[in-house]
Amino acid sequence: xxxxxxxxxxxxxxxxxxxxxxxxxxxxxxxxxxxxxxxxxxxxxxxxxxxxxxxxxxxxxxxxxxxxxxxxxxxxxxxxxxxxxxxxxxxxxxxxxxxxxxxxxxxxxxxxxxxxxxxxxxxxxxxxxxxxxxxxxxxxxxxxxxxxxxxxxxxxxxxxxxxxxxxxxxxxxxxxxxxxxxxxxxxxxxxxxxxxxxxxxxxxxxxxxxxxxxxxxxxxxxxxxxxxxxxxxxxxxxxxxxxxxxxxxxxxxxxxxxxxxxxxxxxxxxxxxxxxxxxxxxxxxxxxxxxxxxxxxxxxxxxxxxxxxxxxxxxxxxxxxxxxxxxxxxxxxxxxxxxxxxxxxxxxxxxxxxxxxxxxxxxxxxxxxxxxxxxxxxxxxxxxxxxxxxxxxxxxxxxxxxxxxxxxxxxxxxxxxxxxxxxxxxxxxxxxxxxxxxxxxxxxxxxxxxxxxxxxxxxxxxxxxx
Amino acid sequence: xxxxxxxxxxxxxxxxxxxxxxxxxxxxxxxxxxxxxxxxxxxxxxxxxxxxxxxxxxxxxxxxxxxxxxxxxxxxxxxxxxxxxxxxxxxxxxxxxxxxxxxxxxxxxxxxxxxxxxxxxxxxxxxxxxxxxxxxxxxxxxxxxxxxxxxxxxxxxxxxxxxxxxxxxxxxxxxxxxxxxxxxxxxxxxxxxxxxxxxxxxxxxxxxxxxxxxxxxxxxxxxxxxxxxxxxxxxxxxxxxxxxxxxxxxxxxxxxxxxxxxxxxxxxxxxxxxxxxxxxxxxxxxxxxxxxxxxx
Numbered sequence: 001x002x003x004x005x006x007x008x009x010x011x012x013x014x015x016x017x018x019x020x021x022x023x024x025x026x027x028x029x030x031x032x033x034x035x036x037x038x039x040x041x042x043x044x045x046x047x048x049x050x051x052x053x054x055x056x057x058x059x060x061x062x063x064x065x066x067x068x069x070x071x072x073x074x075x076x077x078x079x080x081x082x083x084x085x086x087x088x089x090x091x092x093x094x095x096x097x098x099x100x101x102x103x104x105x106x107x108x109x110x111x112x113x114x115x116x117x118x119x120x121x122x123x124x125x126x127x128x129x130x131x132x133x134x135x136x137x138x139x140x141x142x143x144x145x146x147x148x149x150x151x152x153x154x155x156x157x158x159x160x161x162x163x164x165x166x167x168x169x170x171x172x173x174x175x176x177x178x179x180x181x182x183x184x185x186x187x188x189x190x191x192x193x194x195x196x197x198x199x200x201x202x203x204x205x206x207x208x209x210x211x212x213x214x215x216x217x218x219x220x221x222x223x224x225x226x227x228x229x230x231x232x233x234x235x236x237x238x239x240x241x242x243x244x245x246x247x248x249x250x251x252x253x254x255x256x257x258x259x260x261x262x263x264x265x266x267x268x269x270x271x272x273x274x275x276x277x278x279x280x281x282x283x284x285x286x287x288x289x290x291x292x293x294x295x296x297x298x299x300x301x302x303x304x305x306x307x308x309x310x311x312x313x314x315x316x317x318x319x320x321x322x323x324x325x326x327x328x329x330x331x332x333x334x335x336x337x338x339x340x341x342x343x344x345x346x347x348x349x350x351x352x353x354x355x356x357x358x359x360x361x362x363x364x365x366x367x368x369x370x371x372x373x374x375x376x377x378x379x380x381x382x383x384x385x386x387x388x389x390x391x392x393x394x395x396x397x398x399x400x401x402x403x404x405x406x407x408x409x410x411x412x413x414x415x416x417x418x419x420x421x422x423x424x425x426x427x428x429x430x431x432x433x434x435x436x437x438x439x440x441x442x443x444x445x446x447x448x449x450x451x452x453x454x455x456x457x458x459x460x461x462x463x464x465x466x
Numbered sequence: 467x468x469x470x471x472x473x474x475x476x477x478x479x480x481x482x483x484x485x486x487x488x489x490x491x492x493x494x495x496x497x498x499x500x501x502x503x504x505x506x507x508x509x510x511x512x513x514x515x516x517x518x519x520x521x522x523x524x525x526x527x528x529x530x531x532x533x534x535x536x537x538x539x540x541x542x543x544x545x546x547x548x549x550x551x552x553x554x555x556x557x558x559x560x561x562x563x564x565x566x567x568x569x570x571x572x573x574x575x576x577x578x579x580x581x582x583x584x585x586x587x588x589x590x591x592x593x594x595x596x597x598x599x600x601x602x603x604x605x606x607x608x609x610x611x612x613x614x615x616x617x618x619x620x621x622x623x624x625x626x627x628x629x630x631x632x633x634x635x636x637x638x639x640x641x642x643x644x645x646x647x648x649x650x651x652x653x654x655x656x657x658x659x660x661x662x663x664x665x666x667x668x669x670x671x672x673x674x675x676x677x678x679x680x681x682x683x684x685x686x687x688x689x690x691x692x693x694x695x696x697x698x699x700x701x702x703x704x705x706x707x708x709x710x711x712x713x714x715x716x717x718x719x720x721x722x723x724x725x726x727x728x729x730x731x732x733x734x735x736x737x738x739x740x741x742x743x744x745x746x747x748x749x750x751x752x753x754x755x756x757x758x759x760x761x762x
Contacts, residue, residue: 095603339602340587361590426592433597 006209008234009247011382013416015171015237015334017210022294023174025302027182030318032079032110036102036309038064039091042347043138044145045071050100056083061114061285064100067133073146073348074136075100076285078307080108090341092330092350099345102309115283120193128197128280135285136348137276141165141176141240141269142331144349147276150266151197159266162200163249164191166207166214166270167233167240170332173352175290178303179274180207180214184221187270190277191228198266203228205270206249210235237334238414242267244382256410271351291346293319297326297355306346312353313342326361329354334415369423377417377427383410387417387427394430399437408434507536507560514556516547520623520645541565547624547643568661570644572627572637575656576612577669577731577740579632580754583611583683588757599653607682607758610671612656621651631752639737666697666719668709669740670731675707680729684749687731697723702732 041047048065058064058077065075081104088096118131133148153159164187168176180187191203205222207215209232222228233239233248243254245267252263260267275286287308294301299320306315312328329336330350346353377387385407393402402408408431417427512532519527523544525534534540535556542548542556543565557564589598589605595617598604604613614633621627626641627648635648639662649657656671670687672679679686689707698718703710709732711719721734721741730746 090602090609092602095609337602338587340605341602344602426597429592429597429600432600433592433594436596436600 006234007206007231007248008236008239009244009382011380011384011416012236012238012244013380013420014235015419017235018172018294019174019177019210021301022172022292022303023177023211025178027175027178027290027303027305029305030310030315032104032307033310033314034104034106035084035311036078036081036104036307037089037091037311037343037345038075038078038100038102038309039089039093039345039347040065040075040098040100041093042075042144042308042349043073044143045069045073045149047098048072048075050086050098052083052086052100054083054085057081058083058102059113060108060110061112061287063114063134063136063285067136067146071146071149073138073148074134074285076114076136076287077102078287078309079104079110080113081105090339090344091347092337092339092344099309112282112284112287114285116285118280118283120280123196125197125199128193131280132197132276135276135279137272137279137286138348139269140271140275140289140348140351142170142335142349142351144347147268147272150268151194153198153200153261153266157261158264159198159200159261160202160264161250161266162191162194162198162203163242163246163260163265163267164194164203164205164270164273165240165242165245165267166205166211167245168211169208169235169237169240170334170336170351171237172294172354173292173332174294175292175303175351176269176271177211177214179271179290180211181217183274183278184217186277187218187274188221188225188228188277189281190273190275193276193280194266194268194273195227200266201227204249205230206233206239206245207231208233208235208239237416238382241382241412241414243412256407286348289346289348289350291315291350292352293355294352295329295355295357296360297322297324297357308348309345311343311345312339315346315353316342316355321355322357324358326356326358329356334419335413368425371423371425374422376420376422380416380420382414382416383407383412385411387411387431390434391417391425391427391430394427394434399434402431402434403438408438411435505536508532511535511556511559514548514552514559515545516552518547518623518643518645520547520643520647522546522643522645535560538562541567543567546570546645568663570659570661571639571642572644572646572648572657573660573667573735574612574635574637575658575667575669575671576610576634576654577685577733578606578608578611578683579630579634580614581632581751582685582749582755583608584681584755585757595651596653605757608672608679608686610654610656610673611683612652612654617651617653618648618657621647623647632754664711664713664716664719665735666701666711666716666721666723666732667735667740668711668732671708673706673708679707684747685729685731688729690728692726692728693723693732696726 046068049068050065052064060080062077063074064077067074081102084101084103086100089099091097129148129151137147138144166180195203215232218230242260246252246265254260290305292303328339330339331352381387390402390406411431413428415428515528517528523531525531542553553564584607585605586607587605593615595613595615598613603609616629618635619627619629624641624643626638627635630636644659672686676688679688687709689704691704693709694702694704701715701718724732724734724743726745727743730742733740733742
């Protein structure tokens with residue numbers, strides 16, 4: 001049967017992809033902004049710890065914050081300049097996240113002036129992982145999970161396959177597509193490094209079949225290399241979720257609550273591995289990334305290479321902003337967070353900047369209707385949960401039951417249920433609230449009954465970093 | 467077989483009766499053998515309690531509270547919901563001192579209603595502060611301020627919280643039982659339970675300084691230190707640009723501290739509401755401030 005069917009998973013949705021505006025525009029470099037806002041927590045895990053102080057000069061590529069523990073990543077100066085301040089600033093993650101502000105030197109050539117003495121040819125697994133850790137690489141697909149953690153495969157849980165995620169299933173985005181077409185050599189080099197670091201025997205690059213040029217190109221380049229396969233998968237959202245992609249490519253299912261490594265698979269995004277392949281031989285750290293700037297509110301949509309920490313206001317000035325704001329989304333429209341501050345920086349995990357105009361926002365009526373039990377969300381949920389039931393429980397505040405009986409923690413917030421719901425019930429938002437409430441409850445329990453009455457009552461709430 | 471066989475009826479009735487007798491014997495035996503003594507006073511005390519199970523006393527509900535009362539491990543007055551007469555009745559019934567607990571009420575550390583605090587975006591979505599706070603901290607320009615979507619009002623079992631026209635929750639001190647539900651509901655952690663004797667109050671949590679704070683909210687604490695200088699030494703301290711009251715020195719508090727506050731962020735709590743100082747700016751505006759236009 002496989003012969004006649006495209007590789008895919010069950011359930012999921014088919015939103016309009018809006019990729020035509022940018023899919024064929026080559027990656028261009030944006031100028032350096034006068035000031036960079038570099039957050040310390042651009043990754044999942046503990047925030048980095050600053051190594052610089054106010055007023056210090058930094059050169060491009062120099063580490064400015066070190067990783068705090070294993071599940072953390074260092075941060076490097078994205079440009080040569082002077083540290084203006086270290087203070088909380090709004091980011092896509094939270095309103096106040098500690099950031100390093102850098103005044104960029106206008107006259108500087110902005111070459112990378114800080115190099116690590118890596119020799120990829122001679123490096124063994126441990127050395128490779130250490131190098132990935134030092135360069136501050138995290139998953140560039142959006143989740144920003146530290147790459148060295150993903151590549152560290154424990155002895156007792158060997159990995160047999162490396163899945164390279166080139167799906168880019170989010171509508172509007174095309175930066176991964178452009179990277180595959182423009183930097184195939186770097187990508188394949190990165191894949192080889194990742195194979196070496198994980199000890200996996202083969203790699204499968206999965207690409208949605210709406211990018212035939214990338215599939216053809218990579219198939220041609222890997223024809224002589226049996227360890228690397230290139231596979232087309234059906235264009236369907238959320239094909240690019242790692243669990244879905246593993247299902248599509250290999251027919252394997254990651255156990256509920258588990259990670260791909262439980263079934264011997266490591267998943268990496270194409271953008272991440274292309275970056276690895278580009279940086280490692282040069283001995284450079286992660287200081288920039290490619291983003292897709294698009295949407296009806298942008299005059300010159302396209303793919304741009306920007307230094308990390310570039311405020312979105314600057315990106316919009318360069319790409320042309322039509323004026324009337326509707327909504328700014330960092331990342332894709334399905335999962336990306338809305339932001340309300342133009343100082344919000346592009347971080348390692350931002351794959352795009354989507355500007356919806358007023359008309360586009362208006363089309364999304366804020367009015368919600370009662371659930372009519374049509375079951376479309378159940379048919380859409382790629383994790384085979386029951387969003388309708390979860391939504392009802394969320395509305396009743398039964399968060400604990402959602403987690404205990406209806407597998408709330410398996411929801412990865414892809415947004416398929418909200419998108420398909422004819423009653424426009426904000427299901428994913430309800431689930432996020434439920435998850436946050438449960439996390440809060442967990443935290444309260446851990447801090448065993450925090451004193452409700454403190455001697456210094458009004459002492460300001462500590463700045464949340466999470 | 468035609469009709470009912472009389473012997474069959476006899477067997478059936480006999481068997482069922484026997485079964486009943488045997489099971490009754492088992493139950494009677496179990497009742498004797500597994501019986502646990504429970505102080506009958508617990509039931510009676512529970513009857514006298516308000517049965518709200520609010521948790522204000524610090525126990526899980528009225529029944530566990532009654533158990534502790536009978537054991538003599540807690541004072542009747544710890545129940546903040548019961549009237550004074552009810553507490554007296556419990557105390558007399560148990561023959562203990564009623565005890566004295568100062569009444570506490572929930573206080574909100576924010577005064578930034580829609581008419582004084584700026585919004586930097588329009589929020590559309592789930593009508594819940596917690597949901598709004600998850601999207602980049604919410605639409606309010608002040609990252610610390612009340613989002614006004616009434617999570618606390620919905621959480622309150624005693625109808626003690628009502629949203630005012632400017633979208634700020636107002637606590638009715640008479641109805642508030644200090645159960646703490648609003649404290650848990652607020653995603654910005656603006657509520658806290660305060661004894662009534664604490665009348666000096668900072669209704670702000672903004673940690674920005676001066677104009678930066680005032681640009682976001684007209685009634686924000688700017689950290690100007692005037693209150694700290696006017697109050698008794700040590701009572702008020704500016705910490706991270708925010709006036710902070712040391713309530714261990716509450717006896718020294720007086721309305722003198724609020725008089726020179728330029729924004730009215732520090733207030734003196736009266737029965738009829740918060741009183742601002744003489745120097746606080748007068749705000750005549752009633753309608754909400756417009757959402758700022760985004761300019762690149």
